[in-house]
Amino acid sequence: SRGTGLARRATAYVVLAAALLLLSGLGARSWAEDRVGKAEDLDTAIIEVRVAASSDDAEEAADGKVDLSSSDLELVFERSLQTVGMRFNGIELPQGVEIVNAYLQFQVDETTSDATSLTIRGQDVDHAATFAASNGDISSRPRTAASVSWSPAPWPTRGEAGPDQRSPNIASVIQEVVDRPGWSSGNSLAIIVTGTGKRVAEAYDGDSAGA
Numbered sequence: 001s002r003g004t005g006l007a008r009r010a011t012a013y014v015v016l017a018a019a020l021l022l023l024s025g026l027g028a029r030s031w032a033e034d035r036v037g038k039a040e041d042l043d044t045a046i047i048e049v050r051v052a053a054s055s056d057d058a059e060e061a062a063d064g065k066v067d068l069s070s071s072d073l074e075l076v077f078e079r080s081l082q083t084v085g086m087r088f089n090g091i092e093l094p095q096g097v098e099i100v101n102a103y104l105q106f107q108v109d110e111t112t113s114d115a116t117s118l119t120i121r122g123q124d125v126d127h128a129a130t131f132a133a134s135n136g137d138i139s140s141r142p143r144t145a146a147s148v149s150w151s152p153a154p155w156p157t158r159g160e161a162g163p164d165q166r167s168p169n170i171a172s173v174i175q176e177v178v179d180r181p182g183w184s185s186g187n188s189l190a191i192i193v194t195g196t197g198k199r200v201a202e203a204y205d206g207d208s209a210g211a
Contacts, residue, residue, distance in 0.1 A: 047091070047092055047093070049088040049089070049090065049091060050088075051086055051087065051088065051203075051204045052088075052089055052204075053130065053204065054068060054069055054204055054205050055068050055130045055131050055132070056086065056087040056088075056089070056130055056131065056204065057073060057084075057085065057086045057087070057131075057203050057204050058070075058084070058085050058131035058137070058138060059073060059074065059078065059082045059083075059084050059085075059138075060082055060083040060084075060085070060136070060137065060138040060139055061078075061079065061080050061082055062080035062081055062082070063080070064135040064136040064139070065135065066131065066132070066133050066134065066135070066136075066137045066138060067133075068131060068132075068133055069205050070203050070205060070206070071109070071203055071205050071206030072109040072110065072200050072201060072202060072203050072206050073086075073106075073109075073200070073201045073202070073203045074198060074199075074200055075106075075116070075118060075193055075195070075197075075198065075199045075200070075201060076118065076193060076194060076195050076196070076197070076198070077114075077196070077197060077198040078198075081194075081195075081196060083138045083139045083192060083193070083194050084138070084192070084193040084194075085123075085131055085138040085141075085190055085191070085192050085193075086104075086190065086191045086193075087128050087129075087130055087131065087188055087189070087190040087191075088188065088189050088190075088191070089188045090186055090188070091185070091186070091187060091188065091189050092185050092186060093178055093185055094185050095178065095179075095180075095181070095183045095184060095185070096178065096179055096183075097178060098175070099171040099172075099174045099175045099178060100171060101169050101171055102169060102170045102171045102173070102174045103166050103167045103168070103169060103170060104120070104166070104167040104170065104191065105161060105165060105166050105167075106161065106165040106166075106167075106199070106201035106202070107159065107160070107161035107165065107201060107202045108155045108157060108158050108159060108160045108161070108165060108199075108200070108201065108202075109158065109200045109201055109202045109203075109206060110155075110158065110200035111154075111155055111156050111157065111158055112154065112155050112198050112199050112200055113154035113155070113156065114197045114198045115151075115196075115197050116151060116152055116195065116196065116197025116198060116199050117149065117150075117151050117195050117196050117197055118149070118150045118151070118152070118193055118194070118195035118197075118199075119147050119148070119149055119150075119193070119194050119195050120147060120148045120149075120150060120167060120170055120173060120191060120192075120193055121143040121144050121146070121147045121148075121173060121191070121192050121193075121194075122143065122144040122146070122173045122174065122176060122177045122189060122190065122191055122192070123141045123142065123143060123144075123177075123189070123190035123191075123192060124142040124143055124144045124145075124176065124177065124180075125141070125142065125177075125180075125190075126180050126182035126183050126184070126187060127182075127183075127184075127187040127188055128141075128187075128188045128189055128190035129188075130188075138192060141190070141192065143192055144173050144176040144177065145176065146172040146173045146175070146176045147173065148167070148168055148169070148170045148172065148173055149168075150167050150168055152164065152165070152199050155199055155200070165201070170191075173191070174189070177189055
């Protein structure tokens with residue numbers, strides 16, 4: 001629903017697709033009205049952001065080598081346990097806005113059913129840079145103290161992008177970044193995923209519309 005009917009309360013939903021990121025935040029009513037209209041009962045804004053460039057999703061192998069051009073994202077096992085990064089640009093959230101809901105939406109590239117346990121964190125900076133092919137570029141980035149655990153169900157159907165490919169609520173992770181004094185609306189935000197097991201999602205270089 002785009003309107004909650006709560007007076008003086010602005011809610012923003014942001015989806016990141018990848019991962020697609022969906023974020024929901026509380027902020028000034030005028031900010032929400034700019035995005036959803038002027039009706040008195042409208043106080044929900046929806047922000048959906050996709051990975052938009054080849055270097056904005058990347059995999060780092062255990063030896064530190066970074067791959068910027070893979071056609072898919074192995075979360076997280078591919079010959080070794082990887083560190084996976086995804087960067088989202090133009091996040092239109094004011095500094096300090098309260099995030100209610102945020103999630104990552106993936107699309108299946110390969111079917112997998114291995115037991116998988118993932119940890120999702122953000123890069124703890126004001127404005128995340130795109131990934132580079134330098135050794136250790138993802139794992140060396142500072143990360144948020146906040147983290148969210150995810151044990152995704154099996155992904156049995158190629159091309160599926162539904163609830164089973166959607167992360168739990170990662171609002172706490174996004175909140176830590178948006179609360180930084182140097183955060184500004186329009187900045188870029190990076191998500192870093194580690195863990196064990198394997199789920200294979202589309203990457204920008206494999207299917208930019210599904211990334």
